[in-house]
Amino acid sequence: MQEPLFGSVDEVVDRLARAGYLASTPVATTVFLADRLGKPLLVEGPAGVGKTELARALAEATSSELVRLQCYEGIDEARALYEWNHAKQLLRITAGRDEGWEQARDEVFSEEFLLPRPLLKAIRNPDPTVLLVDETDKADVEMEGLLLEVLGDFQVTVPELGTITAQRRPFVLLTSNATRELSEALKRRCLFLHLDFPAPELEREIVSLKVPGLDDRLADSVVRVVAALRTMELRKAPSIAETVDWARTLLALGADTLDEQVVESSLGVILKYQTDHRKAAAELRLDTLLS
Amino acid sequence: MSASALPERLVEFVGELREHGIAVGPGETVDAAAAVDALGLADREQLRAALAATVLRRSGQRATFDSLFDLYFPIAVGAAESAGKPPADAAELREALVAALAEGDEARLRSLASAAIEEFGRYGSFGQGGAGAGAGGMRGWSAYQALDRVRPDALLNRVLAAIRTDDSAFGEAIARTEARSRITRYREAVQAEARRRTAELRGRERIAHYAVPPQTDLVSFTNATRAQLAELRRTIQPLSRKLATRLATRRRRARRGQIDLRRTLRRSLATGGVPMRPAMRDRRPGRPELVLLCDMSGSVAGFAQFTLLLVQALSDQFSKIRTFAFVELTDEITGLVTAGSADPEGLARRILTQAKLTRWGMSSDYGGSLASFADGWPDAVGPRTSVLILGDGRTNGGDPNLDAVRRIADRAKHVHWLNPEARSAWGTGDSAALQYGRVVPMHECCNLRQLTQLVTELLPG
Numbered sequence: 001m002q003e004p005l006f007g008s009v010d011e012v013v014d015r016l017a018r019a020g021y022l023a024s025t026p027v028a029t030t031v032f033l034a035d036r037l038g039k040p041l042l043v044e045g046p047a048g049v050g051k052t053e054l055a056r057a058l059a060e061a062t063s064s065e066l067v068r069l070q071c072y073e074g075i076d077e078a079r080a081l082y083e084w085n086h087a088k089q090l091l092r093i094t095a096g097r098d099e100g101w102e103q104a105r106d107e108v109f110s111e112e113f114l115l116p117r118p119l120l121k122a123i124r125n126p127d128p129t130v131l132l133v134d135e136t137d138k139a140d141v142e143m144e145g146l147l148l149e150v151l152g153d154f155q156v157t158v159p160e161l162g163t164i165t166a167q168r169r170p171f172v173l174l175t176s177n178a179t180r181e182l183s184e185a186l187k188r189r190c191l192f193l194h195l196d197f198p199a200p201e202l203e204r205e206i207v208s209l210k211v212p213g214l215d216d217r218l219a220d221s222v223v224r225v226v227a228a229l230r231t232m233e234l235r236k237a238p239s240i241a242e243t244v245d246w247a248r249t250l251l252a253l254g255a256d257t258l259d260e261q262v263v264e265s266s267l268g269v270i271l272k273y274q275t276d277h278r279k280a281a282a283e284l285r286l287d288t289l290l291s
Numbered sequence: 292m293s294a295s296a297l298p299e300r301l302v303e304f305v306g307e308l309r310e311h312g313i314a315v316g317p318g319e320t321v322d323a324a325a326a327v328d329a330l331g332l333a334d335r336e337q338l339r340a341a342l343a344a345t346v347l348r349r350s351g352q353r354a355t356f357d358s359l360f361d362l363y364f365p366i367a368v369g370a371a372e373s374a375g376k377p378p379a380d381a382a383e384l385r386e387a388l389v390a391a392l393a394e395g396d397e398a399r400l401r402s403l404a405s406a407a408i409e410e411f412g413r414y415g416s417f418g419q420g421g422a423g424a425g426a427g428g429m430r431g432w433s434a435y436q437a438l439d440r441v442r443p444d445a446l447l448n449r450v451l452a453a454i455r456t457d458d459s460a461f462g463e464a465i466a467r468t469e470a471r472s473r474i475t476r477y478r479e480a481v482q483a484e485a486r487r488r489t490a491e492l493r494g495r496e497r498i499a500h501y502a503v504p505p506q507t508d509l510v511s512f513t514n515a516t517r518a519q520l521a522e523l524r525r526t527i528q529p530l531s532r533k534l535a536t537r538l539a540t541r542r543r544r545a546r547r548g549q550i551d552l553r554r555t556l557r558r559s560l561a562t563g564g565v566p567m568r569p570a571m572r573d574r575r576p577g578r579p580e581l582v583l584l585c586d587m588s589g590s591v592a593g594f595a596q597f598t599l600l601l602v603q604a605l606s607d608q609f610s611k612i613r614t615f616a617f618v619e620l621t622d623e624i625t626g627l628v629t630a631g632s633a634d635p636e637g638l639a640r641r642i643l644t645q646a647k648l649t650r651w652g653m654s655s656d657y658g659g660s661l662a663s664f665a666d667g668w669p670d671a672v673g674p675r676t677s678v679l680i681l682g683d684g685r686t687n688g689g690d691p692n693l694d695a696v697r698r699i700a701d702r703a704k705h706v707h708w709l710n711p712e713a714r715s716a717w718g719t720g721d722s723a724a725l726q727y728g729r730v731v732p733m734h735e736c737c738n739l740r741q742l743t744q745l746v747t748e749l750l751p752g
Binding site for chain 1: 316318319322325326329330334336337339340341343344345347348349350353395459460461463464465468469471472521524525528529532533536537540561563634635636
């Protein structure tokens with residue numbers, strides 16, 4: 001068992017805050033447990049609530065290297081784990097034309113011709129590592145099998161080289177947008193964290209942290225309007241990323257209070273669908289402007 | 292709670308989660324115990340987060356989990372210690388409530404919720420000492436009774452006046468949503484408090500069984516509350532995305548078909564030019580035409596409306612969707628549904644007011660409706676059309692008109708009937724479900740989970 005990264009939940013909150021991530025109690029507790037129990041952490045939630053950001057902040061807070069595996073449709077072992085550098089192997093064989101098969105084989109399947117991909121890179125790294133498997137739901141089901149094997153005992157077998165075992169277990173974070181249900185087997189091996197929209201107080205702090213020049217009163221109104229929008233039935237409710245973007249826009253526009261005109265003209269920053277836009281304008285009584 | 296009681300409590304808690312349809316394996320229970328061991332019991336919110344992280348696997352399970360957690364790991368035993376002295380009467384409590392709602396002070400709201408239960412929620416005799424189980428047949432704590440005395444909803448205008456910062460319509464709209472959601476939270480707090488106090492009296496299992504709401508995808512369509520329906524509508528967008536991905540994956544998985552020469556050659560480069568893994572050309576997905584025929588009478592309107600919205604969200608999976616609704620007569624509502632995505636809540640109301648569905652009454656007439664569909668829109672159903680009929684098949688004693696269904700089935704590619712009633716109720720009373728079920732395949736579709744499964748099965752891949 002290796003040294004845990006954090007001593008207590010409060011320490012997690014502290015160190016993440018110094019890395020620019022304000023964690024709520026559930027987030028901090030789950031991160032603490034993932035570290036203590038040595039389990040991967042599966043983070044699920046709508047787009048823009050800070051799933052990837054959590055991994056970045058974790059890496060910074062623990063001064064680890066962040067190794068990122070971006071999943072997409074059709075990603076396979078060669079992209080996720082390792083691949084032999086075919087072109088270089090061919091060159092090597094052509095260069096050593098006169099040598100026998102035995103020698104060529106030993107040469108060609110050596111460290112030099114191996115291209116490590118994120119999973120292998122994270123396992124071989126002797127320094128603290130945060131491995132981020134981003135958008136796991138985009139990858140095919142076969143990929144989950146590979147992840148299971150690698151995340152189960154943190155070792156990889158390369159037939160020509162032997163088994164490579166992690167010298168130091170990386171902190172593994174998987175994210176998912178829930179476009180597909182991940183397999184039960186993978187879920188059972190992970191701790192589950194559902195990231196949702198934060199409480200108003202926390203969101204206000206996040207806005208103040210990310211947009212330092214913003215007036216406190218204005219930040220307060222921004223968070224209130226966003227909270228009101230989230231109670232409506234919209235196609236895409238605004239998430240933290242949108243709140244921060246909106247705050248930045250307001251700062252750039254030089255708005256000092258949030259009134260109908262300002263909201264009406266900048267609502268496009270937080271609502272991405274025309275129907276949502278119309279509905280919000282009606283419910284927030286922005287339409288009274290037109291009359 | 293002593294250390295030895297904890298494993299037992301944890302196992303009881305996990306058992307109750309399973310009762311509510313959250314599959315928690317023994318491995319997860321062990322994880323949960325390890326998590327509690329690593330954290331200690333000092334902080335209740337940390338304990339909640341730790342258990343959620345170890346036993347939950349899906350986001351829709353959270354509300355059920357929270358309610359059960361509050362029962363099994365209650366915040367206090369007996370009357371909760373409220374901050375400050377308890378209010379003397381309802382008027383005083385309401386005063387305090389207005390202030391707390393205006394400030395949005397969560398802790399104060401919770402303590403006022405327990406005060407409301409303590410003061411006004413009790414019923415039955417609490418006279419003689421000792422909480423003997425035999426004596427307490429008809430006593431407990433009622434959220435309904437407490438809320439009836441406190442009447443938090445009537446405070447809306449006073450809270451509004453306190454929150455409002457300016458006079459604009461916009462400021463008022465924001466303040467109104469805020470005040471409403473705070474009042475809802477207060478109501479929920481009162482209900483949770485009543486559950487906790489009653490559980491002390493009657494035993495946790497009993498209350499957990501009857502008073503904890505089910506997960507969203509297991510809520511029955513026919514008796515969902517307003518709030519549950521809103522919650523269901525919220526799941527439509529994510530669900531349709533999930534279904535679309537699932538269908539797309541199934542299509543891509545074509546193992547047979549024509550060889551795609553370009554992609555096969557490209558792949559063969561990795562194996563030194565030997566085509567070890569041939570790539571198949573993508574098959575053009577046949578996008579079927581869909582016709583929905585929905586019973587919009589009171590008993591099943593909620594189900595029909597939800598299914599309409601889901602199909603609408605999945606509209607890019609079909610080449611054409613036409614929707615028809617009926618009560619006594621059938622009328623086409625395709626236009627209303629397409630326009631309805633902006634205001635999903637009022638869809639049923641608009642359909643009932645703008646389409647001609649009734650002659651005299653409001654009770655469904657399957658025979659007449661099916662006949663008027665088969666005769667009125669003969670071009671709607673063709674050999675490439677899949678027809679979905681949504682309804683409970685309760686004819687109110689009228690003629691089921693099996694012949695009309697047979698005529699539709701003959702012309703269409705498939706006909707499926709989705710019935711929101713439990714299978715056990717089919718054929719009872721005025722239900723002609725079994726008769727219809729002999730003509731076209733009928734599927735039980737009581738909740739979101741079944742609907743999701745059916746949509747995946749019925750849609751072509």
